[in-house]
Amino acid sequence: MSPHEDILRVRDESLEHLRKVHGDDAETLIADARYGFISGLMKDVLTKPAVARVTATDRIDGFVLNRWLGIPLFLLILYAVFQFTFAVSAPLIDLINTGLDKLAAPAAGITPGWLGSLLADGIIGGVGAVLAFIPIILLLYIALSILEDTGYLARAAFVMDRLMHKIGLHGRSFVSLILGFGCSVPAVMSARTIENPSDRLVTILVTPLMSCGARLPVYALLAGAFFTAYQGLVVFAMYAIGVVLAILLAWLFRKRLVPGESGHFVMELPPYRLPTITSVAAHVWERSWAFISRAGSIIFVAVLVIWAMNYFGVLESIGRAVAPVFGPAGFGQWQPAIAMIFGVLAKETVVGTFGTLFAGAEGSSGFAAALSGQLGWTPLVAFAFMTMILLYIPCVATLGIIKKETGSWKWTVFTIAYTFVLGWTVATLIYQIGRLFI
Amino acid sequence: MTEKSITIALAGNPNSGKTTVFNNLTGARQHVGNWPGVTVEKKEGHLTFRGWRIHVVDLPGVYSLTAYSLDEVVARDFIVDERPDVVVDVVDASNLERNVYLTVQLLEMGARVVIALNMMDVAESRGYHIDTAELAHLLGAPVVPMIAARNQGTEDLLATVLEVAAGNRPAEGMTLSYGRDVEQEIVKLEKLLAARPPAGSYPPRWLAVKLLEDDKEIIKKVRQV
Numbered sequence: 001m002s003p004h005e006d007i008l009r010v011r012d013e014s015l016e017h018l019r020k021v022h023g024d025d026a027e028t029l030i031a032d033a034r035y036g037f038i039s040g041l042m043k044d045v046l047t048k049p050a051v052a053r054v055t056a057t058d059r060i061d062g063f064v065l066n067r068w069l070g071i072p073l074f075l076l077i078l079y080a081v082f083q084f085t086f087a088v089s090a091p092l093i094d095l096i097n098t099g100l101d102k103l104a105a106p107a108a109g110i111t112p113g114w115l116g117s118l119l120a121d122g123i124i125g126g127v128g129a130v131l132a133f134i135p136i137i138l139l140l141y142i143a144l145s146i147l148e149d150t151g152y153l154a155r156a157a158f159v160m161d162r163l164m165h166k167i168g169l170h171g172r173s174f175v176s177l178i179l180g181f182g183c184s185v186p187a188v189m190s191a192r193t194i195e196n197p198s199d200r201l202v203t204i205l206v207t208p209l210m211s212c213g214a215r216l217p218v219y220a221l222l223a224g225a226f227f228t229a230y231q232g233l234v235v236f237a238m239y240a241i242g243v244v245l246a247i248l249l250a251w252l253f254r255k256r257l258v259p260g261e262s263g264h265f266v267m268e269l270p271p272y273r274l275p276t277i278t279s280v281a282a283h284v285w286e287r288s289w290a291f292i293s294r295a296g297s298i299i300f301v302a303v304l305v306i307w308a309m310n311y312f313g314v315l316e317s318i319g320r321a322v323a324p325v326f327g328p329a330g331f332g333q334w335q336p337a338i339a340m341i342f343g344v345l346a347k348e349t350v351v352g353t354f355g356t357l358f359a360g361a362e363g364s365s366g367f368a369a370a371l372s373g374q375l376g377w378t379p380l381v382a383f384a385f386m387t388m389i390l391l392y393i394p395c396v397a398t399l400g401i402i403k404k405e406t407g408s409w410k411w412t413v414f415t416i417a418y419t420f421v422l423g424w425t426v427a428t429l430i431y432q433i434g435r436l437f438i
Numbered sequence: 439m440t441e442k443s444i445t446i447a448l449a450g451n452p453n454s455g456k457t458t459v460f461n462n463l464t465g466a467r468q469h470v471g472n473w474p475g476v477t478v479e480k481k482e483g484h485l486t487f488r489g490w491r492i493h494v495v496d497l498p499g500v501y502s503l504t505a506y507s508l509d510e511v512v513a514r515d516f517i518v519d520e521r522p523d524v525v526v527d528v529v530d531a532s533n534l535e536r537n538v539y540l541t542v543q544l545l546e547m548g549a550r551v552v553i554a555l556n557m558m559d560v561a562e563s564r565g566y567h568i569d570t571a572e573l574a575h576l577l578g579a580p581v582v583p584m585i586a587a588r589n590q591g592t593e594d595l596l597a598t599v600l601e602v603a604a605g606n607r608p609a610e611g612m613t614l615s616y617g618r619d620v621e622q623e624i625v626k627l628e629k630l631l632a633a634r635p636p637a638g639s640y641p642p643r644w645l646a647v648k649l650l651e652d653d654k655e656i657i658k659k660v661r662q663v
Contacts, residue, residue, distance in 0.1 A: 004660050007630045011649045014623035021619055026650040033616040034542055042535050045573040049565035193615040268615065
């Protein structure tokens with residue numbers, strides 16, 4: 001086969017893949033991208049007198065892109081997404097936890113004792129605690145895919161473009177940030193579409209502050225345990241803190257680290273479409289599979305290591321050595337310290353660690369009892385810890401892609417350092433200021 | 439003498455006033471022939487401006503640069519194969535949204551484009567306001583407002599073309615993003631195409647896009663080598 005037949009074969013695979021994901025041929029998708037670009041361009045440069053003929057897209061845009069309504073509407077939609085996600089997934093998660101409980105009891109009875117402990121505490125307690133959150137992950141990704149496929153996320157970026165301009169970035173950076181709601185790795189890679197090198201670097205540096213799917217189980221666990229009635233609101237607050245800090249830090253970096261003029265690009269505005277089931281299913285599957293396969297690989301291994309170190313009594317002393325650093329933030333105990341150390345491998349490991357260390361505490365009420373009883377945590381401490389998990393050191397996969405995309409160890413190490421300092425500072429501020437009022 | 443000579447191509451939609459612009463530029467110094475191998479009419483002309491000899495090639499009027507019509511193939515092959523110093527894209531300002539579709543495709547090819555924003559009078563009479571500075575900024579191509587029917591703006595157009603040709607004025611173009619899923623496939627193909635380029639000086643990214651668009655001419659070119 002000639003090398004060029006090879007290229008055509010790869011092309012056929014690409015066409016097939018795109019047809020499967022979108023239900024449209026690539027030709028249509030590319031033409032749509034051009035029209036989307038042009039309609040964004042026209043919004044920026046052409047003012048027409050009021051005309052009679054208004055399309056449905058124009059009418060919706062008149063509302064969605066409104067100067068005053070746009071941003072509140074975006075926040076409202078985001079809030080609705082979390083309320084929906086939590087309301088629908090809560091009973092499903094309870095169901096899975098009940099099932100895990102039933103599995104753990106006989107597993108613990110297996111002799112020899114260490115094997116029972118490995119199965120019950122390590123695998124069912126640790127990996128199971130992570131997998132229990134699959135419903136929430138699925139629902140969030142379904143909601144995000146629908147927002148993406150209808151064309152709303154492009155509008156959200158368009159609306160944010162005005163604000164982003166004031167801080168020296170443009171809306172395309174916000175597209176990367178929004179992708180960060182799913183996973184930081186593709187979000188960092190998507191910064192490639194930003195041509196201006198300074199804009200691109202700043203976007204890469206702040207993207208990890210956006211709350212990704214892997215952090216969601218941690219919030220769900222703690223919000224379920226400490227904020228039963230306000231779960232959706234508390235998790236929405238985490239996402240909002242991430243967005244606000246990403247924008248704030250971008251502004252700071254743009255001013256201090258990489259000054260220079262920001263490029264201005266057209267924000268694409270594709271026409272609204274009804275999302276197809278196949279497209280949403282493909283996107284949800286792609287993202288959820290990453291979550292499930294991580295639970296079966298890196299998290300599984302991490303939980304085994306944690307279980308073994310705990311079983312042989314070395315875990316606690318390591319945790320105790322690190323823990324005092326987090327005293328001012330309210331969670332200076334050895335268990336959360338261990339959770340954070342292993343959380344750098346993958347953020348879900350925080351849940352896996354708690355699952356192993358507080359084995360037997362299945363379900364929200366079980367964790368609430370364990371965390372407040374054994375560690376003396378209050379809702380305030382839980383909230384401070386959640387912000388720490390949101391902000392501190394990105395996971396190794398994200399650090400790897402930052403190194404690859406910036407081509408620099410300096411910026412990778414910088415990211416580790418600034419996110420840690422930022423997380424510690426914000427968590428400490430929340431805890432110390434909160435203590436004055438509660 | 440030779441270094442002060444450039445070639446420009448005139449592109450634009452049918453009815454954008456392209457022929458009027460061509461006549462304004464070249465006057466009587468034009469001749470009509472055929473594009474090699476095909477029966478599409480080829481008009482060429484020349485003029486002298488500020489000591490530069492400018493060779494003008496009038497491309498067929500087209501809405502798009504696909505492989506579906508002979509006119510479109512002729513237009514894009516000239517831009518890729520003959521590499522004119524500047525492509526002047528004549529745009530009907532009163533029909534901006536439809537005309538810009540061609541402009542975007544010229545920019546996707548990596549051509550150095552100057553936009554001749556024609557029929558400004560018609561656009562104004564309809565109450566349209568066009569922010570030409572922003573348009574130039576966002577497309578990465580200079581914009582010259584014109585009323586070719588009254589021979590207004592010809593001088594500005596020529597001055598801008600010379601500045602771009604001489605490299606004194608940036609015409610950096612722009613990169614269109616086709617969306618996450620399509621971009622993933624473009625990157626894959628672009629890598630393969632850059633490693634084993636087919637004949638001609640086509641930019642790999644453009645070739646990748648054309649392959650995904652199922653462009654028969656480009657597929658033939660890739661297969662030939």
